[in-house]
Amino acid sequence: MPSMNLDGIDRKILAALQADGRLSNVELAEHVGLSPSPCLRRVRLLEEAGIIDRYVALVDQRSVGLPVSVFISIKLERQQEEDLDRFEAEVSAYPEVLECYLMTGTQDYLLRVVVADLAAYERFLKTRLTRVENVAAIESSFALKQVKYTNVLPLELQTP
Known part of the structure; x- marks a missing residue:
């Protein structure tokens, strides 16, 4: 797994995806001030480096009967x-x-x-x-x- 130094844009990407993992690449790029192609390239690098581990849906434990x-x-x-x-x-x-x-x-x-x-x-x-x-x-x-x-x-x- 390659290591990576995070810059301000990488941190903005991570913060945005932590808040909403369902953002489209176009929405994410707009949010962090990049065009879609470089934004997607950065996301893929974050994934390859293992910084983005996976994408999940957070389920409310009370709502599913596990309070x-x-x-x-x-x-x-x-x-x-x-x-x-x-x-x-x-x-x-x-x-x-x-x-x-x-x-x-x-x-x-x-x-x-x-x-x-x-x-x-x-x-x-x-x-x-x-x-x-x-x-x-x-x-x-x-x-x-x-x-x-x-x-x-x-x-x-x-x-x-």
């Missing part, structure tokens, strides 16, 4: 590389796990899980998470309210 977000701290019995790899592979296969982070501190992993209700979480816990080898402790915290959620990176905070 419960659970943050789960996991402590492993052992933290050898193969143990970490095995844990990561297993939890990555669970569709309920939207995010999984290897952490510093007293816990090894932090997961964000979405489910329909407490009964669904109990099923997830009993049939999946407690059966993962090498898990020493599980601590769950339920989100009462989502105060902020964004997937838009603060590109304006970075210097060109």
